[in-house]
Amino acid sequence: MSESVKRAFEGVKLFPFWLDNPAAPDVERELIGPTTADLVIVGGGFTGLWAAIQAKENDPKLDVVLIEAGKIAYGASGRPGGIISTSVMHGLPNATRVFPKDLDVLERLGQENLDGFKEALVRYGIEADVEWNGEMTVAVEE
Numbered sequence: 192m193s194e195s196v197k198r199a200f201e202g203v204k205l206f207p208f209w210l211d212n213p214a215a216p217d218v219e220r221e222l223i224g225p226t227t228a229d230l231v232i233v234g235g236g237f238t239g240l241w242a243a244i245q246a247k248e249n250d251p252k253l254d255v256v257l258i259e260a261g262k263i264a265y266g267a268s269g270r271p272g273g274i275i276s277t278s279v280m281h282g283l284p285n286a287t288r289v290f291p292k293d294l295d296v297l298e299r300l301g302q303e304n305l306d307g308f309k310e311a312l313v314r315y316g317i318e319a320d321v322e323w324n325g326e327m328t329v330a331v332e333e
C-alpha cells in the first residue's frame with residue numbers, strides 16, 4: 192500500500208458498515224440435534240433470507256428452518272457497496288458479452304427485480320436510507 196493510500200485510509204475502520212451496528216439483533220439460538228421442517232434453507236445471506244420470506248408469504252403456515260454456518264449476513268451479504276441497479280449482469284457491457292441474445296429478458300428481469308426491491312422496502316417498512324440517484328456510466332478509455 193503506497194503512502195498516499197495509507198494516508199487516505201487513516202482513521203478508517205476496516206469493517207463492513209452494514210455489520211457495524213450496535214442495534215443489530217442478538218444471534219438466534221443454535222440448532223442442536225435433529226429437527227423437522229417443511230422447508231430447510233441453507234445460508235443466511237440475501238438469497239436464503241429472501242427465499243425464507245417468500246416461502247412464508249406464499250404459505251404462512253409453512254414451517255421454515257434457516258441454517259447459517261456463521262452469522263446472518265456475514266458473508267457477501269454483509270459486505271456490498273450498497274449499489275442497487277436494474278442490472279442483473281454487472282452492467283450492460285457484460286450482459287452484451289455473455290448473453291447477447293437475451294438482453295431484452297435480462298433488462299426486463301433487472302427492472303422487475305428493482306421494482307420488487309422497492310415494493311418490499313415499503314411493504315416491510317424497512318428504513319434502509321435508500322437514495323434513488325439514478326445511474327451514470329463513465330467512459331474510462333477511448
Ligand SMILES: Cc1cc2nc3c(=O)[nH]c(=O)nc-3n(C[C@H](O)[C@H](O)[C@H](O)COP(=O)(O)OP(=O)(O)OC[C@H]3O[C@@H](n4cnc5c(N)ncnc54)[C@H](O)[C@@H]3O)c2cc1C
Nearest residue numbers: 234235236237238259260261266267268270271272273274
Ligand atoms: C465486496 C462486495 C461488494 C458487493 N457490492 C454489491 C453491491 O453494491 N450491490 C449488489 O447488488 N451486490 C453487491 N455484491 C454482491 C452481493 O453482496 C451478493 O451477490 C449477495 O450478497 C449474495 O448473497 P447470497 O445469499 O447468495 O450469499 P452470501 O451472502 O454469501 O450468503 C451465503 C451464506 O451461506 C452460508 N453457508 C454456506 N455454506 C453453508 C453450509 N454448508 N451450511 C450453513 N450455511 C452455509 C454462509 O455462511 C453465508 O452466510 C457485493 C459483494 C461483495 C463481496
